[in-house]
Amino acid sequence: MKLRRTKHDGWYEIQSQCPICGHKGWCRINREQTIVHCMRVPSDDHFDSVIGRQFRHYLDPNAVPKTKVEIEVNKVVDKKPDYHLNRVYRALLKELPLSPMHYSHLLNDRLMEENVVQIREYRTMPVQERYKVAKSVISRLSDSSDLLGVPGFFCQEGKYGAYWTMAGGTGLMIPFRTISNEITGWQIRVDNPPLELDMKGAIKGEILEELPRDESGKRRAKCSLKVQDKTLIVELTEKDKKVCMSSASGQFVFSVELKQGQRYWWWSSGSKDNGASIGGPLPVHLALPSPCLKYWTVGDTADAIFDCSEVWVTEGPLKADKAADGLLKPVFGIPGAGAFSLLLEPLKALGCKHIIFAYDADVVNTPEVEMALGQCVEFFARETDMKLSLAMWDISLGKGIDDLLDNGYLPQVSTLLE
Template sequence: MRRISKDTIQKAKEVDLVFLAEQLGDQLNRVGQSYFTYRNEGESTPSLSINPNKGIWKDFAGTAGGSDAISYYYYRINYSESYPKGSEFFEMVEKVCELCGITIEYEDGQSREFNNVEYKPREIIVKESEKASPEQLNKVYKVMLKEFSLQQQHVEHLKEVRRINVHTANLRSYGSIIQDKKERYIKTKAIKQSVGNLEGVPGFAEIKGKYGLYWSVVGRSGMLIPFRNINNQLVGFQVMYDERPQLIKADGDLLVQMKDYNNFSIIQKSTGELIGEANRDQLPISNELGSISIKLGQKYGWFSSPINPSIGIYNGAEIGDPLPYHAAVPSKALADWDIFQDNIRNHMNVDEIWWGEGPLKGDIASDFTQKLHLQVAGVSQWRLLLEPTKQLKPKRIVIAFDADAQDKEDTVGLNVFNAVKEAKKELQPLGIDVAIAMWPSNVAKGIDDLFHAGYKPKIIDIP
């Protein structure tokens, strides 16, 4: 038997399942995104479903199912729940191609055409899912952390750098995203089997692979840092990257336009003229117009999965709308709170609440102050803290953003100034006083480092 080309095999696998079912004469009834038909054994009610967008079929009254056209054809023709192998597999490929009008190309250069059928390869629908509810996010993320548990290098970072022991790290639900794509897929499959639906959960995405769409986690590897709301629901994660992304930076009168990760075009900013092409291996580059070099990107990023067909992501959800805040509580209160899914007010005194930036900093600081710390990812997002604060109705908030943010006169410093000014305007009419925690930036940048150094901030009430 002549060997069929890999390209032809792939085309046969990716045939639109609805088109194939129609060619086989299956009676189809559409319900939403799925099509239903009858099983091989005979029945009065359709119980075999086809989802053409995902490229899967399932006999949900039995055990048969598959993720390509070859498995569906084999099930229909041979009444078998297994997958064809050896010469039988290649026979199924030829049959699918003949039935659907796909030209068979062989490795020896020969081909067979079928002009009696016109087939157009299916298009995968790009779908941006609305972010799931806090209840669903919490359900998925708790199962996820059992699969993506804390790796040893992150345990060491927490212990040596953050001074957080293993017991506290596990209590606070830190985890790790691994680099290996196969392991990601295996773990995601286990999560999906447990929770059922991953749509709308940031960090998870449907990805187009060699054999169709599959669910997995996306993004760089690193330590997962949880964001939980005041009802103890895990609603998002930041990732502290194992390796910071390397970005290409242009200075002077130069711009770069990326063609892919390695290659880019060099453009003169003032004229828009294309000067030339280059790649990362040639950097740094300097000329009379400016320079192009590598710079390190952000250390932290969101666990998020925006759709991007150019890299194979066809169904995902972003972290925003809204971005999460983090309720950091003392370890003792968290141990009690984890038994219940209710408001933190039921487990600790919230008469005084601290505001800050960075979930890790808040976790550490809360054990020093024994107060509730509401944290955002960055100073500019401080308004996210207004609503949970109003719900908790404290007597006072203490604003404790990084010391260098308080010192700066640029937009960061302006955000701190606006936070104090507008928080006072919003909260004081509700009987909530506003104060600010201050310390010299040469002593410590963040409040976590300040406490670790043995100091306390000076708290100044805002009249």
């Protein structure tokens, strides 16, 4: 089992498969390996935390074969307070470019106007010479220790000693703003998401190396697949799913598909020397309609310049930016449907009376989101007297709230909690 330290002493994040839900990441286990706080499989014994609801499961200490634990010890520095992160990230804004490719993505694929792209301050994480950017950022601050505890920056050992540089994949950088317009984090929409194998049934396998794209631009990879006792080396193409049925019985044996993995990543450096993790707590992004941004002084809460009695919530920062301009409402972008408890304090501080959740049309009916919504209603009913609603629409009108608005429609809003 691969574990990683958390802020809570004696508790680790399970980075390999969770013994309860079988997924990687998020779930926690204690040092003795007797209790799992699973994020996905419900139990009656649970509590709410900033990363979502955690369900307690007890492992039978005799039944579980104890796997050797690799505990990743990293020299992580605690994340600095918001005002400090804002100071460093605003210096970074001045040093990072927005590449022509990302600019054109925002204009043509995201249908944003030029002035909107500018005022929302999107940037590009460069491929090379990141240490030069870090150096220029330092020259705008008091000294190089200002980068300590700022997620994304870390130290690398070089020929002439350690120097500061920046972590993360190459891609479009999207800033996260607090309710006081402080920039306290970034997500990167990576240009090349890592490839993954999606396997079902009696098959195991791994990606050996990525190959040049095919004529139609699809990504390809050389993979090693293990079926029964045979190992095959094959070349797979993205979105070309291979399904194997038994010729005798006609029953499903296995399927395998090469897929692009996660597109959005936190800009974080928690696993590196002098790096810091973005979590504890994760940022949430408040998007105001873009014309307001130039009147929004850092330090002023958004309700000082815009009506925040009704606030919308969606998943992801870019979607929130688009929705704020389409709806002319304040919109929070949260890192996942289960992360609603992160909103409690910011919503109270804004004096919000009515929250409207607008998740993608294809996920609203998934068990995970249904569960998260149930928990969410329970949570806000207990903690506040805010009204709660859910925005819904037919998926044929658009997948996300941003697509729906781009297509000229508004969602139907129905009350979850009066």
